[in-house]
Amino acid sequence: MSDLNIVCLIGRLTKNAELGIAGNNTPYWAFSIATRRSRLADGEWTETPHYFDFRLFGEKWRGLGERLTRGCMVSIQGRLEQDKWERDGRKHSGIRIAADRVRILGKAEQAGPGPEDLPDPAPSEHPGAAETGGEDG
Numbered sequence: 001m002s003d004l005n006i007v008c009l010i011g012r013l014t015k016n017a018e019l020g021i022a023g024n025n026t027p028y029w030a031f032s033i034a035t036r037r038s039r040l041a042d043g044e045w046t047e048t049p050h051y052f053d054f055r056l057f058g059e060k061w062r063g064l065g066e067r068l069t070r071g072c073m074v075s076i077q078g079r080l081e082q083d084k085w086e087r088d089g090r091k092h093s094g095i096r097i098a099a100d101r102v103r104i105l106g107k108a109e110q111a112g113p114g115p116e117d118l119p120d121p122a123p124s125e126h127p128g129a130a131e132t133g134g135e136d137g
Contacts, residue, residue: 005079007097009052010105011035017068022057029056029065033074053096054078064102071108077101 011033018030031054036047054076056064068074078099085092 006077007080008075008077009033009035009097010073010075011052012108013068013070013072013074014051015070017056017065019062019065026057027059027062029061029068030054031068033076054099055096056099056102067104068102069108072104073106075103075105 014032014034016031020028020030022028032051033054035050035052037050038045038047040046076097076099078097078101080095081098083094083096
């Protein structure tokens with residue numbers, strides 16, 4: 001049996017997407033989204049925000065950055081990836097989501113639906129952990 005690593009989230013961008021270049025000169029867009037969890041506690045509804053970091057790897061996503069702006073509602077499907085690095089002699093690790101599919105559900109100024117599908121990158125276009133020297137799995 002194969003392992004399963006799929007993440008699906010809907011939320012709003014916390015700031016404009018930023019263009020970066022991975023260690024192997026592959027362009028990527030980095031961005032974060034915020035989601036809210038609503039729950040009833042002691043007869044009152046409370047909302048707890050959660051923040052998630054994403055990366056979109058590959059040249060085909062280049063036109064996306066201008067459209068991923070703060071407040072934009074998006075649906076994202078991807079997979080968890082672990083980055084490992086060493087700084088000042090200490091080992092660190094972090095989890096981010098490598099996005100495979102993005103759907104813009106609404107611009108920052110509109111609350112209603114306005115779906116816009118973006119292309120799915122080919123699996124081979126994702127360098128995964130090439131930036132940190134790990135292996136893509």
